[in-house]
Amino acid sequence: MKKYEMILQDLEEKIKNKTYQENDLLPSENELVKIYDASRATIRQALKIMEEKGLIQKQKGRGSVVIASSKLNFPISGLTSYRELQDSLGFKSETEVIKFEKITVDSELAALTLLEIGTPVWYIIRTRKIDGEAVVLDTDFVKYDICPDMTKDDVAYSLYDYLEKQLKIEISFAQKEITIDFINNEDREQLDLNPLDRHIVSVKSHVFLNDASVFQYTESRHQVDKFQFTEFARRQKR
Amino acid sequence: MKKYEMILQDLEEKIKNKTYQENDLLPSENELVKIYDASRATIRQALKIMEEKGLIQKQKGRGSVVIASSKLNFPISGLTSYRELQDSLGFKSETEVIKFEKITVDSELAALTLLEIGTPVWYIIRTRKIDGEAVVLDTDFVKYDICPDMTKDDVAYSLYDYLEKQLKIEISFAQKEITIDFINNEDREQLDLNPLDRHIVSVKSHVFLNDASVFQYTESRHQVDKFQFTEFARRQKR
DNA sequence: CAGTGGTCTAGACCACAAG
DNA sequence: TTGTGGTCTAGACCACTGA
Numbered sequence: 242m243k244k245y246e247m248i249l250q251d252l253e254e255k256i257k258n259k260t261y262q263e264n265d266l267l268p269s270e271n272e273l274v275k276i277y278d279a280s281r282a283t284i285r286q287a288l289k290i291m292e293e294k295g296l297i298q299k300q301k302g303r304g305s306v307v308i309a310s311s312k313l314n315f316p317i318s319g320l321t322s323y324r325e326l327q328d329s330l331g332f333k334s335e336t337e338v339i340k341f342e343k344i345t346v347d348s349e350l351a352a353l354t355l356l357e358i359g360t361p362v363w364y365i366i367r368t369r370k371i372d373g374e375a376v377v378l379d380t381d382f383v384k385y386d387i388c389p390d391m392t393k394d395d396v397a398y399s400l401y402d403y404l405e406k407q408l409k410i411e412i413s414f415a416q417k418e419i420t421i422d423f424i425n426n427e428d429r430e431q432l433d434l435n436p437l438d439r440h441i442v443s444v445k446s447h448v449f450l451n452d453a454s455v456f457q458y459t460e461s462r463h464q465v466d467k468f469q470f471t472e473f474a475r476r477q478k479r
Numbered sequence: 480m481k482k483y484e485m486i487l488q489d490l491e492e493k494i495k496n497k498t499y500q501e502n503d504l505l506p507s508e509n510e511l512v513k514i515y516d517a518s519r520a521t522i523r524q525a526l527k528i529m530e531e532k533g534l535i536q537k538q539k540g541r542g543s544v545v546i547a548s549s550k551l552n553f554p555i556s557g558l559t560s561y562r563e564l565q566d567s568l569g570f571k572s573e574t575e576v577i578k579f580e581k582i583t584v585d586s587e588l589a590a591l592t593l594l595e596i597g598t599p600v601w602y603i604i605r606t607r608k609i610d611g612e613a614v615v616l617d618t619d620f621v622k623y624d625i626c627p628d629m630t631k632d633d634v635a636y637s638l639y640d641y642l643e644k645q646l647k648i649e650i651s652f653a654q655k656e657i658t659i660d661f662i663n664n665e666d667r668e669q670l671d672l673n674p675l676d677r678h679i680v681s682v683k684s685h686v687f688l689n690d691a692s693v694f695q696y697t698e699s700r701h702q703v704d705k706f707q708f709t710e711f712a713r714r715q716k717r
Numbered sequence: 718c719a720g721t722g723g724t725c726t727a728g729a730c731c732a733c734a735a736g
Numbered sequence: 737t738t739g740t741g742g743t744c745t746a747g748a749c750c751a752c753t754g755a
Contacts, residue, residue: 243742243743243744244743244744245743245744264691269720269721269722270721270722271720271721271722279744279745280744280745280746280747281745281746281747282520282743282744282745282746283743283744283745285722285723286743286744288722295652295654298651298652298687298689298690298691299722299723300689300690300721300722300752300753301721301722301723301751301752301753302720302721302722302751302752302753302754303720303721303722303752303753303754304720304721304722304753305721305722306690306691308687308691412714413536413713413714414533414536414711414712414713414714415711415712415714416533416709416710416711416712417709417710417711417712418707418708418709418710419657419706419707419708419709419710420706420707420708421659421678421680421703421704421706437677438677438678439675439676439677440659440676440678440703442659449536449546451536451538452536452538452544453502453536453544453546465659465678466659468657468658468659469656469657469658470656470657470658470708471654471655471656471657472654472655472656472657472710473652473653473654473655474652474653474654474655475651475652476650476651476652476653481723481724481725482724482725483724483725507739507740507741508740508741509739509740509741517725517726518725518726518727518728519726519727519728520724520725520726520727521724521725521726523741523742524724524725526741537741537742538733538734538740538741539732539733539734539740539741539742540732540733540734540735540739540740540741541733541734541735541739541740541741542734542739542740542741543740543741
C-alpha cells in the first residue's frame with residue numbers, strides 16, 4: 242500500500258476512534274511529518290483527500306479541523322450503487338430482473354446513451370424491492386464488449402460489484418441528472434405505486450471509464466416518497 | 480495571481496478555444512513544465528483541479544484526455560445559488576421577499592438548523608419567479624452576527640452575492656439533502672402550483688464557513704416539473 | 718511574534734501503456 | 737523500450753492566524 246494511503250487510513254481510524262474529536266485540530270503538517278516519517282507533500286496528499294471527503298476543514302494559519310460530520314446523517318454523497326446503499330442502511334432488499342438481453346444501439350438510443358450507433362449493448366431492466374415493495378425501476382444499457390460473459394445472476398446481485406470486483410473494470414466518473422417525471426405505464430406495471438401519485442423521480446446517469454468513453458447509461462425511477470439524495474459539496478472558486 | 484491559477488486559466492481557455500480538442504491528449508506534464516516554466520508539482524496542481532472539474536481525465540502511462548463535456552448539457556454540479564443558476568441559463572427571474580426579520584433560535588429550530596439555542600438569526604422567506612410564475616419557495620436562517628447590516632434589498636437580489644462579494648465571507652462547504660415532500664398550505668399560498676400535484680421537491684442545506692461552523696440553514700421548495708439537479712461525480716475509491 | 722497551511726522548486730524512482 | 741502519470745523527498749519562501 243502507498244504511504245499516503247496508510248497515513249490516510251490511520252488518520253481516518255483515529256477520527257472514528259475519537260482520538261481526534263470533532264472540532265479539534267489535527268496535529269500540524271510538520272508534526273505529522275515527524276509522526277509518520279514522511280515528507281510534507283505526502284502528508285498534504287493524505288490531508289487533501291480527507292478534505293475532499295468532508296472529514297476535515299483546513300484553515301490557513303490555524304490548522305486542520307475535524308468536521309462535525311456525526312451531526313450529519315449519511316455517508317456523504319457521490320456515485321453510489323443501489324446495493325451499497327442498501328447495505329449501508331441495513332435494509333432487506335431484493336432485485337428482480339425483468340429483462341436481460343443483447344441489442345444493438347439504433348439512432349434513437351444513440352442520442353440517449355451517447356453510445357455510437359451499432360454498438361452492441363446489454364439491455365437490462367430490474368425492479369428493486371424493499372420489504373417486499375417494488376420501489377425502484379432500473380433500466381441499464383451496458384456496452385457488451387466490456388462484459389460479454391455477464392449473466393442474469395450477476396446483475397441480480399449487483400452490476401457494479403460484478404464489473405468492478407469480478408472484471409476489475411475501472412469506473413471513473415459519471416454525469417447524473419435528477420428530474421421529476423410523469424409516471425408512465427411501465428412504472429405502473431412494475432412498481433407498487435400510490436394510485437394518487439402522478440410523478441416519479443428519475444435519475445439518469447452516463448457512466449464513463451478511465452479512457453473517458455461512455456460504457457453505461459442508466460435510468461433509475463424511484464417512488465417519490467422513498468427517494469433521498471444527499472451531497473457534500475465544496476464551494477467552487479471561480 | 481498564483482502560478483498554478485494562471486496555468487489553469489490558460490489551459491481552460493485553450494480547451495474552450497478548441498486548441499485542445501475533445502478526446503485529444505494534453506501535452507505531457509514534462510512538456511507543460513517547459514511550456515509554462517514551472518515545476519512538475521505546480522503543473523500537476525493545475526491538472527488536478529481540471530480533473531476535479533471534469534475537464535480532463537488522467538491516464539497513467541498515456542496522458543490527460545480532454546473530456547467530451549460538450550456532449551453533456553449543463554455546467555456540471557456543485558453548490559450553486561439560484562441567481563447564478565438563472566444567470567447561466569439566461570432566464571428572466573424575479574425574487575419576492577415575503578419575510579425578513581431577526582429572530583432567536585429556540586430548541587426546535589436548533590435541531591433543524593444545527594445552530595445553537597439563543598443564536599440570533601435572520602429569518603428570510605422568498606419566492607422565485609420565472610417568467611412571472613412562482614416556482615421556488617426559499618426559507619433561510621442566517622447567523623445574524625455574520626451580517627448584521629444586511630437589508631431586504633440585499634436578499635432580494637442574491638444572498639450569496641451579498642455575503643461573498645460585499646462582505647467577503649468565505650463559504651466553504653455544504654451538506655445537501657434532496658427529498659420529495661407533500662405540498663403544505665404555505666406552498667399552496669406562495670407558489671403557482673398545479674392543483675393536481677401532491678408533491679414538491681425539497682432541497683435542504685446546511686452551509687458551513689471556513690472554520691467549519693454552521694452559518695446558514697436553507698430549505699428550497701421547488702415545483703416538481705421545474706426542478707432539475709445535475710452532478711458530475713467521480714467514483715470514490717474505497 | 719511563532720507556528721500554521723499554501724505555494725513552488727529540482728530532483729528521484731516507480732508502474733503502466735503503447736509501439 | 738520509451739514516455740507517461742503516480743508517488744515521494746528535502747528544501748524554501750510566503751500569507752495568514754492567534755497569542
